[in-house]
């Protein structure tokens with residue numbers, strides 16, 4: 001399957017079919033602050049400056065690795081390909097969960 005979350009996706013939470021949006025944890029402001037503080041720290045004291053830069057890098061990496069695609073309408077991460085069997089059943093007016101619990 002070459003479907004990607006960047007493509008059109010169906011949200012099982014709210015039933016919206018649309019484009020997912022990227023969600024990043026953490027804050028860009030904090031990231032920016034850490035980098036600026038690190039650069040200024042580096043000018044004054046090498047070791048604490050390097051520690052701040054290192055922390056800023058770790059923070060950036062954490063943000064990148066926890067990045068995920070969420071529903072553009074409700075923010076849920078329960079996205080499935082719009083042509084999957086569950087999506088087809090939803091489009092046909094069915095429920096989003098299999099009738100038989102064994103199928104879940």
Ligand SMILES: [Zn+2]
Pocket residue numbers: 011012013014015016071072073074075076
């Ligand atoms: Zn949704």
